[in-house]
Amino acid sequence: MKDFSPYRMSTFFLGPILFILVLCWPTTLLSETMDPVLAVACWMIIWWIGEAVALPVTALLPVVLFPLLDIMKIGEVTSNYANSVVFLFLGGFIIALALEKVQLHKRIALRILKITGTQANGIILGFMIATALMSMWISNTASTVVMLPIAVSVISLLIDDTDGFTKNDRYFALSIMLGIAAAANIGGMATLIGTPPNSVMLAFLNDQYQIDIGFFQWMKLGVPFSIIMLFVTYFIIVKVFYPNRLGNLKSSGAIIQQELDALGPLSRREKAVMVIFFLTAATWMFRGLLNQAFPGLELNDSIISMVGALAMFAVPMNFKKDAFLLEWDDTTRLPWGILILFGGGLALADGLAQTGFIQLIDDFMNAHTDWSLWLVTGVLVFLVLFMTELMSNVALVTILLPVVVGIAIGLDAPILPMVVPVTLAASCAFMLPMATPPNAIVFASGHVKVHEMARTGFILNLIAIIVLMLFAYFLVPYIF
Numbered sequence: 001m002k003d004f005s006p007y008r009m010s011t012f013f014l015g016p017i018l019f020i021l022v023l024c025w026p027t028t029l030l031s032e033t034m035d036p037v038l039a040v041a042c043w044m045i046i047w048w049i050g051e052a053v054a055l056p057v058t059a060l061l062p063v064v065l066f067p068l069l070d071i072m073k074i075g076e077v078t079s080n081y082a083n084s085v086v087f088l089f090l091g092g093f094i095i096a097l098a099l100e101k102v103q104l105h106k107r108i109a110l111r112i113l114k115i116t117g118t119q120a121n122g123i124i125l126g127f128m129i130a131t132a133l134m135s136m137w138i139s140n141t142a143s144t145v146v147m148l149p150i151a152v153s154v155i156s157l158l159i160d161d162t163d164g165f166t167k168n169d170r171y172f173a174l175s176i177m178l179g180i181a182a183a184a185n186i187g188g189m190a191t192l193i194g195t196p197p198n199s200v201m202l203a204f205l206n207d208q209y210q211i212d213i214g215f216f217q218w219m220k221l222g223v224p225f226s227i228i229m230l231f232v233t234y235f236i237i238v239k240v241f242y243p244n245r246l247g248n249l250k251s252s253g254a255i256i257q258q259e260l261d262a263l264g265p266l267s268r269r270e271k272a273v274m275v276i277f278f279l280t281a282a283t284w285m286f287r288g289l290l291n292q293a294f295p296g297l298e299l300n301d302s303i304i305s306m307v308g309a310l311a312m313f314a315v316p317m318n319f320k321k322d323a324f325l326l327e328w329d330d331t332t333r334l335p336w337g338i339l340i341l342f343g344g345g346l347a348l349a350d351g352l353a354q355t356g357f358i359q360l361i362d363d364f365m366n367a368h369t370d371w372s373l374w375l376v377t378g379v380l381v382f383l384v385l386f387m388t389e390l391m392s393n394v395a396l397v398t399i400l401l402p403v404v405v406g407i408a409i410g411l412d413a414p415i416l417p418m419v420v421p422v423t424l425a426a427s428c429a430f431m432l433p434m435a436t437p438p439n440a441i442v443f444a445s446g447h448v449k450v451h452e453m454a455r456t457g458f459i460l461n462l463i464a465i466i467v468l469m470l471f472a473y474f475l476v477p478y479i480f
Contacts (some may be wrong), residue, residue, distance in 0.1 A: 011050025019043035023069075033355040036069040041348060048395035055392055056337035059344020062351065071351050080350055081343025084302040085203035089342065091305025092193035093334050095277060096138035098312040098326050102270045103263060104277075105134050106146050110260045113150070120172055120246035121238050127151060128179040132187030132230055136194045137277075139335070140184035144438040148445065151176045153255045155447065170447075172244040175237050177442040178456055182233045182430055184438035189427050190226040192218045192301065196338055197397040201423040203346055204401050208353050209415065213480065215284035215301045220479050225424065225471055232463055233430075241456050272315055272325055280308030338394070345398030352402050360406070373413045374473065377421060380404060381468050385425040385461050389435040393426040416480045421468040428464040431457030 022029065022039035029035050040061060047058040063081075067074040099105045109130035116126030127147055134143040155173045188195030192202055192215055202218075205211040238244070283290065283304045291297055317323040380400075388396055401419065408418045429435035431454045433443035442448055 008050055008052055011046050012052035014050075015043040015046040015052060018046060030360065031356065034357060034360070036071055037348075037351045037355045037357065040065050040069070040071070041352065044344070044348060045399055048392065048399065051392070054337065055395060056340040056344070059341045059347075062344060062347035066347065066351060072347075072354065076350075077347050078343075080207070080346035081340065083203050083207060083343065083346055084300070085199055085206060086339050086342050088202075088302040088305045089193055089196075089199045090334075090339060091302070091307075091309035092137070093338075094309035094312055094326065094331070095280060095305070096142070097330055097333060098273045099138060099277060100142060101326065101330060102267065102273050104270050104273055105138060105142075107260070107263050107266070107270070109134060109146060110150070110256055110263075113256050114260070118248055120244050120248070123154065124172070124175050124179050124238055125234055127176055128183040128230060128234055131180050131183040132190075132226060135184045135187030136190045136226075137281075140188050140195065141437040141441070143184045143187065144180055144441045147180050148441060150256070150259060151180060152445065153259075168244045168246050171242040172246055173447040174452060175242045175244060177445055177447045178237050178242075178453065179234065181436075181438040181442040181453075182237075182460065183230060185427055185429060185436055186226050186229045186233065189229075189424055190219060190222040191215070192222075193305070194222075195427045196341070196394040197423050197426040198222075200342055200345055200394055200397045201401060201419060203342055204349055204405075205415070205419070207346055208349060209405070211415070212300075214287060215304075216287065217479060219285070221420065221471065221475055222424075224475070225467065228467055229428075229460075229464060232467075233460055236459055236463075237456055240459075242452075269317060269325060272317070273312070276308055276311045276315065276325075280304060283307075341394050341398070345394070348398065349402050357402060357406070371411065373411050373418075374469070376407060376411065377418050377472060378465070378469055380407075380418070381421050381425045381465055384422050385428050385465060388426045388429045389432045389457075393429065393436070397423055397426045414477065417472045417476045420476050420480070421472040424468055424471075425464065428461060428468075429457075430460040430464075 019039045019042055022035060022042055025035070030038055043065075044058050044061055047053060048055060052058075062072075062077050063074065066072045066077045112130040112133065113123070113126040116122045116129070127150075131143050131147050134146065155169075155176065185195075189198065192198045192213070198218070202213055205213065283299070284301055287299050287301065287304065291299055312326040313324055313328070315325050317325060384396060384400060400422065404418055404422050405415055408415045429439065433439045433448075433450060433453060439453065443450070443453065
């Protein structure tokens with residue numbers, strides 16, 4: 001539990017105070033219809049930035065305040081919390097829960113580590129690839145938690161050997177930890193369900209502008225970006241900052257094999273989960289072809305996700321014992337708060353759009369048509385990428401997306417080349433332990449110091465800006 005610091009306490013009171021000030025201001029600030037939404041937005045943004053209360057609690061404010069202020073009817077507000085993308089993510093969470101329950105994700109990770117061999121740098125790369133692949137489908141926190149004890153076991157080999165824990169040993173340990181944290185963040189960007197900002201963006205575009213991005217369509221962009229960033233990160237950590245020169249670590253193979261042996265042979269439950277998982281992923285990828293082959297089917301990613309989720313609850317393992325792959329009690333581990341957070345962000349964006357906020361930004365940008373589209377995009381990516389080190393990436397994307405879209409419309413430019421890099425930038429949190437759970441988890445291992453994470457993270461942030469801008473210019477217009 002976090003301490004209620006003076007900073008958090010100040011934002012706790014500042015949010016409602018600012019809300020009242022904006023609401024009771026003697027003159028009109030933006031317009032009669034926009035001012036109440038602005039007041040609610042100020043309260044929510046202050047609480048989100050300061051994390052004065054839990055983020056999902058802040059996300060529920062529109063349910064109460066929008067109807068009371070006559071901004072929207074309660075039915076209109078609450079419909080945002082049941083958006084189709086919320087169910088896409090819910091289904092993804094449930095499928096990930098099944099993977100974790102049967103430990104299939106751990107088995108896959110260990111198999112990858114076994115393939116990458118016993119060379120020190122190969123082991124580091126193996127940990128990064130395994131973490132990134134898991135993070136595409138399950139939360140980056142879960143991916144890191146799975147990989148950490150295996151990494152600690154390998155590192156302990158170096159501590160217990162005859163020459164003690166040398167500088168090269170420490171660099172190896174540091175590289176594994178930094179690599180796992182970075183890979184957990186990078187892998188999530190490859191899919192729409194891998195990291196919450198991607199789903200927030202999809203829900204916002206779908207809801208406000210009827211722009212639908214397919215699961216496989218996103219992967220055409222997300223996978224190349226993740227691969228590039230993964231290998232750039234590996235090179236920066238292992239070759240530039242922390243070369244270990246250890247060579248072959250034969251005992252590490254024994255630890256990985258020991259972990260695999262402990263899992264035993266592939267169980268019936270694992271096989272069932274594996275089949276459902278791969279069928280769901282394949283259907284996401286080939287949704288377009290299926291809809292063409294079967295007119296009227298109208299499959300979308302949310303339906304596919306929920307079919308996979310329902311299958312996890314409905315496939316029986318033993319009728320006599322009333323045993324299924326997943327039981328409803330398992331859902332206590334689902335991050336329900338993230339789903340509420342999506343809804344709150346959509347409700348706020350809906351309120352801003354309905355009252356003319358986007359039009360206001362549009363008018364402002366029309367008055368500054370001499371501004372370069374790519375310069376504006378670069379500045380936004382830079383701001384988001386460094387802001388995400390200090391605040392929740394979901395809250396950040398939720399707050400900024402309406403602004404970004406308004407700027408794009410005002411510049412008479414396509415929306416996606418600006419929205420996509422800004423969204424991805426929110427997940428590029430490599431610098432600070434508090435920026436993202438994977439960073440915090442590996443920092444808690446004791447093998448990473450803040451300045452070491454910040455040193456590599458700063459360079460990775462700058463490289464991410466360059467890669468994102470190149471993708472926005474060359475790839476986004478051709479994929480979307």
